[in-house]
Amino acid sequence: MSWSRQGGRSGPRGYHHGNLKEALIRAALELIAQKGPAGFTFAEAARWAGVSPAAPYRHFRDRDELLIDVARRGFDQFEAVLARAWDDGRPDAFAALDRMGKAYLQFARSEPAYYSAMFEAGIPPEASPELRDGAERALAVLRTAVERLIATMPVRDRPPVLMMTLHIWAVSHGIASLFGRGDSARRSLPMSPEDLLEAAVLIYLNGLGFTVSPTAGRPA
Amino acid sequence: MSWSRQGGRSGPRGYHHGNLKEALIRAALELIAQKGPAGFTFAEAARWAGVSPAAPYRHFRDRDELLIDVARRGFDQFEAVLARAWDDGRPDAFAALDRMGKAYLQFARSEPAYYSAMFEAGIPPEASPELRDGAERALAVLRTAVERLIATMPVRDRPPVLMMTLHIWAVSHGIASLFGRGDSARRSLPMSPEDLLEAAVLIYLNGLGFTVSPTAGRPA
């Protein structure tokens, strides 16, 4: 299938595409998913969108600018997905954090192209302010959750928020990268990535002195 | 600088390179370190080695075969580095595991090209039996360490070896990927990747019920 001339219902069909910018983004996502962030070219994205190779230059300065835009959109969606899973900590912070972990892995699996662009394409966060902001906002969702968890502890036992945030992020990213997607998922594991992450976080929280309520799920 | 015709002391200098295979590997490492696994081409590796573009075909069927060989060598070195850090668990398993964590991060940092080829180039482990074996052997070093740690626990409290191995691997890889190298290391962190990893592992071990001896270092 091709995304050409699909600028919404009854979009214009003639000389003008009508929604080329979006179509190029979609093409890039498809190509990145197939061949990785490096295996996508401006020319091929144009072909996918059913447009001449010069057309993309009306919307992006170059290939990099398109990639950065993909990564930025990825962080936006990532933030939304995490925030939805967190659901303001309902019914309790432990259950909500657990849900967020699953959402993290699910995002990496179902949106490999976004995930690649965000974390594996080698785009520095300084590439654009919007990109940096997007990444910050996504991380902030996790940090908020961690703050809420920490708030349940006696003051003198509380770990540093940022350290704990980075720990949870790192183990989530590690599991997603190593076991969560495509080929790597083929590794024979004793448990699903979701269970692996859940167990890791429970053990980690236990190690910090949290008493995890039973609604947070059971470690495998 | 160029690696051409450096086949050891007083290598042959004329028509034959003498050590082209090694020179191509070195060129690939240099190029991968500079531009990522995708930004390395057969032709450029040949140029680096001071040789015609057709020459590499005497040693590798194609670009992929070279990349796979780089990844395989990477796992071999990785195994050696981890095993050396582990040092058969001396003076005790906790201190040795801690050392291994630092060695893990150090490897990712000092050998970014190997690390990329091993984990980020998208080479499936089935690409070659040697590659698969190399990866297995590297992981086995970590598993052995974990087994030794677990053996210090009362039988009824012991966690599954493989689960614990994968947890430690995942958090190490997560920290290395997100914070350990090049650009990503620029993120402003409250602590070094080494300290971050050490703290994570200590908290995790604590969560499993380990009583960590003071020689294993202090969490930050």
Next chain:
DNA sequence: TGTACATCAGTGAACGCGCGTTCACTGATGTAC
């Protein structure tokens, strides 16, 4: 020790290909009056 010869590891020219990028252009759209 010398010679003939097989094998090995390179050369260098050539090819087709797809990419990135530019250019003058043109069809479509929207707006002022």
Next chain:
DNA sequence: TGTACATCAGTGAACGCGCGTTCACTGATGTAC
């Protein structure tokens, strides 16, 4: 409501480039006798 015109968003042809790969070749090396 109609018309003139500016602007926008495409076209398509062209370019130079580097890559991957093949090919007949040749210089260097090693070995049998």
